Amino acid sequence: MRCGNVFARVAAYLILSGMALVFLIPVAMMVSGSLKPDHLVLPEAGRLVKLLPTEPTLENYRDVFARVPFARYMVNSIFITGTIVSCGLLVNSLAGYALSRLHWRGRKAVLTGVIALIILPLEAIAVPLFYEVTLFGWRNTYLVQIVPFIANAFSVYLFYTFFLELPEELEEAARIDGARPIRIFFSIVAPNSQPVFAAVAILTFLTQWGSFLWPLMVTHSESVRPLPLGIALFYTLPPLQWGDIFAFGVMMVLPMLMVFLLFQRWFVQGVASTGMKG
Amino acid sequence: MAAVEFRNVSKRFADGTEAVRNLNLAIHDGELVALVGPSGCGKSTVLRLLAGLEEPSAGEILLDGKVVNRIGPRQRNIAMVFQNYALYPHMTVRDNLAFPLRMRRTPRKIVARKIADIAGILNLRELLDRRPGQLSGGQKQRVAMGRALVRNPSVFLLDEPLSNLDAKLRAQIRADISSLQKRLARTTLYVTHDQVEAMTLGDRIAVMERGELHQVGTPAELYRRPRSIFVARFIGNPGMNIFPASVLRDKDGTWRLRTGHWDIPLPPEKLPRGGSPEALQSIRAGLRPESFGPTPGDGTVPCAVRATATEFLGHETLVYFHIPGAQGSTPLAARLPGHMTLPEPAAELHIHPSALYLFGGDGILLR
Numbered sequence: 001m002r003c004g005n006v007f008a009r010v011a012a013y014l015i016l017s018g019m020a021l022v023f024l025i026p027v028a029m030m031v032s033g034s035l036k037p038d039h040l041v042l043p044e045a046g047r048l049v050k051l052l053p054t055e056p057t058l059e060n061y062r063d064v065f066a067r068v069p070f071a072r073y074m075v076n077s078i079f080i081t082g083t084i085v086s087c088g089l090l091v092n093s094l095a096g097y098a099l100s101r102l103h104w105r106g107r108k109a110v111l112t113g114v115i116a117l118i119i120l121p122l123e124a125i126a127v128p129l130f131y132e133v134t135l136f137g138w139r140n141t142y143l144v145q146i147v148p149f150i151a152n153a154f155s156v157y158l159f160y161t162f163f164l165e166l167p168e169e170l171e172e173a174a175r176i177d178g179a180r181p182i183r184i185f186f187s188i189v190a191p192n193s194q195p196v197f198a199a200v201a202i203l204t205f206l207t208q209w210g211s212f213l214w215p216l217m218v219t220h221s222e223s224v225r226p227l228p229l230g231i232a233l234f235y236t237l238p239p240l241q242w243g244d245i246f247a248f249g250v251m252m253v254l255p256m257l258m259v260f261l262l263f264q265r266w267f268v269q270g271v272a273s274t275g276m277k278g
Numbered sequence: 279m280a281a282v283e284f285r286n287v288s289k290r291f292a293d294g295t296e297a298v299r300n301l302n303l304a305i306h307d308g309e310l311v312a313l314v315g316p317s318g319c320g321k322s323t324v325l326r327l328l329a330g331l332e333e334p335s336a337g338e339i340l341l342d343g344k345v346v347n348r349i350g351p352r353q354r355n356i357a358m359v360f361q362n363y364a365l366y367p368h369m370t371v372r373d374n375l376a377f378p379l380r381m382r383r384t385p386r387k388i389v390a391r392k393i394a395d396i397a398g399i400l401n402l403r404e405l406l407d408r409r410p411g412q413l414s415g416g417q418k419q420r421v422a423m424g425r426a427l428v429r430n431p432s433v434f435l436l437d438e439p440l441s442n443l444d445a446k447l448r449a450q451i452r453a454d455i456s457s458l459q460k461r462l463a464r465t466t467l468y469v470t471h472d473q474v475e476a477m478t479l480g481d482r483i484a485v486m487e488r489g490e491l492h493q494v495g496t497p498a499e500l501y502r503r504p505r506s507i508f509v510a511r512f513i514g515n516p517g518m519n520i521f522p523a524s525v526l527r528d529k530d531g532t533w534r535l536r537t538g539h540w541d542i543p544l545p546p547e548k549l550p551r552g553g554s555p556e557a558l559q560s561i562r563a564g565l566r567p568e569s570f571g572p573t574p575g576d577g578t579v580p581c582a583v584r585a586t587a588t589e590f591l592g593h594e595t596l597v598y599f600h601i602p603g604a605q606g607s608t609p610l611a612a613r614l615p616g617h618m619t620l621p622e623p624a625a626e627l628h629i630h631p632s633a634l635y636l637f638g639g640d641g642i643l644l645r
Contacts, residue, residue: 169364172331176351176358177425178381187377191368 027253034060034246041242060247067237067244069222070251073230078255080145080226081208087150088204089197095151096159097185101171111160117153122214130217144218145226149208155200162196163189198266205259209252227252280342280355280432280465281307282328287337289323297323299489301337305433308463311494312480314470314512320489321469325435328467330354341433352381357426358435362442363418365410371421372406378429396424399458416447423455427462434466440475452478473513477501485509507562507641516567518635519610521601523563525550525636535563535634538604542579545631548645557639564635567596570612570627578628583612588619595619599627 028051033041035053038060044050064070098104099111129148138144166189174184190197212228219225231248234240282305289298297320305311313321326332327339330351338345346354357378365374372393379389397403400420410418419439426434439455440448456479459466470476476483477497484494485508493505497513504510504518511517523537525544533544550558571578583599586609595618598609602624612627636644 167362167364169360169362170366172329172351173358173360173364173425174366174377175331176329176356177378177429178352179377180352183381188366 030246030249030253033243034250036060036243038241038243041246045242060241060243061251063241063244064248064251068230068233068248070230070248072222073225073227074251074255076142076224077209077226077252080142081205083142083146084149084208085201085204087146088152088155089201091150092152092155092200093159093190093193093197094185095156097163097189099156099160100163101168102181114153114156114160118157120153126213126217133218138218140219140221140224142224145211145215145224148214149211152204155204158200158203159193159196162193166192194266198263202260202263206256209256281305281340282433282465282467283338283340283343284324284327285338285340287324287327287334287339289320289327289332290335296489298327298334301491303484303491303494305465305467307465309481310459310464310466310468310479312468312470312476312483313486314473314476314483315486316512317471318488319486321471321486322437324486325358325437325467325469328433329356329358329435354433355429355431356433356435357429357431359419359422359426359437359439361438363410363422365418365421365425367410370407370409371402371413374410374421375402375406375424375428378425382429384429392428396428399427400424415443416451419443419451420454423458427458427464432465434464436466436468438470439468440470440472455479474515477513483513485512503643504635505643507564507637510564510635510637510643514566516596516611516613518564518566520562520564520637521604521606521610523561525558525561535631535636537563538601540581540601540604542581542629542631542634544634548631548634548636550636550644560639561644562637562639562641564637565610565629565633567611567613569629569633570597570614571629572614572618572627574628575630577632578630580626580628583610583625583627585625590617597627 025048029045032051032053033045035056035058036044037055037057040053040055095114099107099114133139133144133148138147170188170192171184174188179187210228211226212232215226215229216232219229222230227248231245231252234245234248284301284303287298287301288296290296299320301324303311303324313324315321323332327334330346330349334347339347341354341356366377369377375393375396376389379392384392393406397406400423402417402420402424405413405417405421410421413421419442422439436455440451443451452475459479468475468479480497482494482496483500485492485500487508493500493509495503500509500513504513507518507520511520521537523535523540525533525535527533533549535542535544550561570581574580582602583597584602585597585599587598589596589598594616595614597612597614597618599612600606600609638644
């Protein structure tokens with residue numbers, strides 16, 4: 001029995017390590033390529049033995065700043081994604097709470113609508129949405145990249161299912177203690193829902209940070225464009241230098257990593273102590 | 279302080295279940311009423327109706343003579359202790375206690391003073407900076423009581439507050455609640471399924487079954503004059519023994535109760551009033567376990583028993599037995615003093631006929 005357990009454990013670790021390698025190797029190659037002189041990047045790409053750069057250089061990083069307005073893209077991306085994440089957390093969590101706990105006419109119909117919207121991809125509504133924002137005169141602004149993405153059906157649904165599982169007695173106790181619904185939400189529900197807030201924050205951040213199609217459709221000046229459009233700019237600037245693209249990629253991924261590290265504690269922690277019996 | 283009244287209150291849920299049916303109950307100012315009944319009898323719904331967490335489908339709920347049906351929990355000034363305490367897990371004990379006061383915009387200085395007072399009364403001073411996750415069951419229970427008491431509510435609701443504690447702690451906290459209630463004299467509705475809690479804490483007890491109120495009275499009234507078999511069985515531990523029997527009139531004119539080999543003459547005060555002879559043929563009789571004695575006494579009648587088991591409890595012994603010759607598979611229980619073993623399966627116990635209860639076929643007390 002014990003032997004079997006050890007064997008199963010070793011096998012599980014081997015499989016997991018193999019899968020981790022599959023996912024990590026491209027990232028390692030990107031980092032490695034960003035530190036190599038440009039003429040070595042393509043010839044050595046795909047060769048694991050050449051993973052460690054023999055002549056490490058920061059030339060590619062200097063190039064990025066020289067050839068494209070990287071800082072502008074970064075500021076734009078941080079502002080757009082940060083606003084979507086923070087406003088999204090507020091709006092979608094309130095919507096999820098209203099759907100899971102408050103009693104109002106039409107609640108079930110709205111919930112069905114929210115669930116139906118989850119399967120609708122952006123590509124399906126991109127063109128009508130484009131006409132709409134044109135009508136509003138929002139094109140080539142931050143607004144057009146933020147507002148359509150704050151309310152998100154999937155986030156609402158995640159909040160809704162999480163709040164359903166929260167012990168209702170906590171909210172009833174707060175009602176009896178004299179709190180109104182909005183106060184109950186901010187003082188009792190939200191502080192006990194860190195895992196779902198972290199999950200939604202990470203998921204929204206990842207989706208929006210890599211957003212390409214919509215910004216490409218609705219913006220045309222570099223002053224409001226985000227990072228993914230910046231990286232695409234290299235393909236239009238001859239000569240095509242893969243080292244620069246990798247360096248851009250590394251710098252673009254770093255904030256993602258930071259956000260994940262920041263939230264993953266809550267992401268995996270769950271509700272440690274609920275104050276309830278059991 | 280406040281008086282509470284339920285007038286013809288019913289509660290039917292959306293799925294059609296009728297949790298409370300035509301409830302009429304008054305709780306006087308400063309009184310503790312224990313609401314007892316088996317699980318699912320609707321007692322917690324009554325509590326939630328009074329708290330304002332549910333709205334009645336029919337009838338009126340009055341607080342100090344004012345109908346509060348449409349008033350939310352916020353405005354009722356009612357405090358409640360939940361079965362699982364429902365302490366806010368992310369707040370310290372101090373913040374938990376302060377929460378209801380802050381919701382009422384109580385000035386900081388007064389909040390601090392009230393917390394200090396209640397922490398003194400409930401012995402919570404050392405726990406003020408801890409979080410609920412760091413407390414034992416009994417400590418959580420005290421904090422929950424403190425949070426309910428701190429804002430000086432007019433009515434105090436307790437929903438099975440001891441059910442999550444072990445037996446020893448339960449007895450201790452029961453005593454604490456009792457002395458606190460005597461000192462503070464709050465109008466209290468105490469919901470429990472444990473008749474011992476109800477008997478020891480309640481000024482009056484209300485017994486519910488399947489959404490209906492069976493009887494309301496002092497613990498002594500319910501013990502001595504249960505209105506129905508349900509109440510008779512529910513109050514007392516073990517509850518009253520109930521067995522089928524018939525009441526017959528002898529040739530010499532005396533009324534007798536017969537079941538199996540038992541033949542007990544009925545004293546005048548136990549004579550059934552009215553009722554057809556057929557109905558008296560199949561009644562249900564009741565005897566409390568403590569009505570049996572091991573030796574004959576003044577006016578007692580010997581009754582043959584077939585003992586099946588004995589349980590020695592230290593200061594008393596519970597003897598389980600069947601009535602010889604009688605039908606029915608449930609054993610009856612007798613509570614005998616000290617360490618007692620019945621010598622043989624076939625033995626004799628002695629009862630006083632005045633200890634008998636007679637119930638009709640509908641389960642309602644005849645005499």
